[in-house]
Every structure is written in C-alpha cells, then in structure tokens.
Amino acid sequence: MKISTLKELLEADVLCGEEFLESDVHSACGSDMMSDVLAFVKDQAVLLTGLVNLQVIRTAEMMDMLCIVFVRSKRPTPEMVEAARESGIALLATSKRMYDACGTLFSNGLTGTKI
Amino acid sequence: MSESLNFHFDVDGENFVSAGQASVQVKKNLRRLGLPPEIIRQVSIALYEGEINMVIHAHGGTADINVFEDKIEIILADKGPGIADINLAMQEGYSTATENVRSLGFGAGMGLPNMKRYTDEMKIESEVGVGTTITMCVYLK
Numbered sequence: 001m002k003i004s005t006l007k008e009l010l011e012a013d014v015l016c017g018e019e020f021l022e023s024d025v026h027s028a029c030g031s032d033m034m035s036d037v038l039a040f041v042k043d044q045a046v047l048l049t050g051l052v053n054l055q056v057i058r059t060a061e062m063m064d065m066l067c068i069v070f071v072r073s074k075r076p077t078p079e080m081v082e083a084a085r086e087s088g089i090a091l092l093a094t095s096k097r098m099y100d101a102c103g104t105l106f107s108n109g110l111t112g113t114k115i
Numbered sequence: 116m117s118e119s120l121n122f123h124f125d126v127d128g129e130n131f132v133s134a135g136q137a138s139v140q141v142k143k144n145l146r147r148l149g150l151p152p153e154i155i156r157q158v159s160i161a162l163y164e165g166e167i168n169m170v171i172h173a174h175g176g177t178a179d180i181n182v183f184e185d186k187i188e189i190i191l192a193d194k195g196p197g198i199a200d201i202n203l204a205m206q207e208g209y210s211t212a213t214e215n216v217r218s219l220g221f222g223a224g225m226g227l228p229n230m231k232r233y234t235d236e237m238k239i240e241s242e243v244g245v246g247t248t249i250t251m252c253v254y255l256k
Binding site for chain 2: 032033034035036038039049051053054055056058059061062063064
C-alpha cells in the first residue's frame with residue numbers, strides 16, 4: 001500500500017514527509033508501548049500510536065520505519081516533527097481511534113507481521 | 116584482539132526526552148561504515164533500550180561501542196541502584212519502572228529481554244547500591 005492510500009483511508013493530515021507519500025509500505029503495527037514495538041524486528045514500515053513524545057520518533061528510527069500515524073487527533077510537537085524530518089520519516093495524523101484506524105488499514109490489505 | 120573503532124557517549128540521566136541520542140549517532144556512524152542494515156538495527160535497538168534503562172533506572176551512565184573486524188561490542192555502565200535479581204529482571208513483563216515511565220511508552224518489562232533478543236552475547240554484572248555493567252556483542256560474521 002502506498003502511504004498516499006493510507007492517508008486517504010484514514011482521512012489523515014500529512015505533517016511532514018510529503019515526499020514519501022508514493023513509497024510502498026507492506027506491514028504495520030499499532031501500539032502505545034514503545035518497548036513492545038521494539039520487541040519485533042521484522043520489517044514493520046508503519047507505526048500507529050496515540051503516544052506523543054520524542055521517543056516515538058526515536059523508536060521508529062531504530063526500527064527503520066517509514067511512517068508514523070498519530071491516532072485520536074494527537075499532534076506531535078514541533079521538536080518531534082523536526083526529528084522525523086531529519087530521519088526521513090513521514091508523520092500523519094488522523095482523528096480515528098486506534099482500533100478503527102488499524103481495522104481500516106488491515107481490511108484494505110495492510111496487515112501486521114508474522115511473529 | 117584486533118584494533119577497534121570506539122564511540123563513547125555520556126548518557127544524561129536527567130532528561131528522558133533526550134534519551135536515545137547515542138543510539139541515533141551510533142546508527143549514523145555504523146551506516147557510514149557500510150555495515151549491513153540488519154546488524155545496524157540490532158545494535159541500535161539494543162543500545163537504545165540500554166540508554167532508556169540507564170535514564171529511567173540509574174540516573175544515566177556511559178555507553179561505549181567498539182567495532183571490531185568480527186563483532187560489535189556494546190558496553191553500558193552505570194552507577195545506579197543495581198539489579199537485585201537478574202533472572203527476574205530478564206523476564207519479559209517484569210518491570211520496576213514507575214507509572215510515569217509507563218505513560219511515556221516504556222517500562223513494559225521488555226528492555227533487557229529485547230537487548231538479549233537482538234544481540235549474540237549479553238552479560239550483566241550488577242551489585243546492589245554500586246551499579247550495573249552490561250556487555251553485549253553482535254557478530255559480524
């Protein structure tokens with residue numbers, strides 16, 4: 001799935017990384033616990049989260065993720081946006097809740113990773 | 116042992132927001148060395164979890180990354196409270212982190228298990244009231 005498709009499905013705003021919208025992503029995960037995200041090294045390209053602090057960007061960076069979607073209308077701080085820009089990560093924000101956002105992407109073909 | 120390339124960092128224990136700076140920098144440095152992405156990811160995650168641990172439990176510490184021809188060694192040293200029961204601390208889900216740390220997305224009891232998961236060797240030396248030193252290795256061959 002292209003990030004641009006993901007954006008449309010979630011009716012999301014793009015906060016940075018417009019240049020990555022045509023990149024393909026093949027799997028995603030949703031979590032507010034960064035240690036859980038870090039526990040599974042398989043190629044997860046997208047992180048959906050309701051957590052807002054700089055460690056979300058760092059976690060995605062360590063995992064080589066391409067895109068973070070903030071759910072429940074959460075907005076990252078300017079410092080987070082700057083860090084994401086530097087790391088080449090697209091940031092999106094949606095008003096959908098975590099369950100709905102994950103379900104929407106999953107039912108449209110963007111699945112999780114096998115553990 | 117052959118000559119190694121060393122990266123040294125002081126990990127600031129006062130500021131959770133700045134935690135992970137060493138990992139970000141090491142990741143950049145290892146990329147420049149042209150190491151395989153999977154190896155870089157393993158080292159970065161293990162170091163990152165270690166940095167977070169030092170900030171939330173030990174008021175900071177030091178991180179040394181030594182790049183050898185055949186392995187990357189990560190040494191994390193702190194003068195924190197020490198780990199009373201290492202076997203218990205290694206259990207997934209066991210954590211002594213505060214509710215505040217959990218609200219920041221950590222303290223799920225996955226830090227040490229993740230460090231072990233992503234490295235080929237891991238040794239914990241700890242004394243209560245004195246500090247903890249963790250040595251990890253990721254093999255390059």
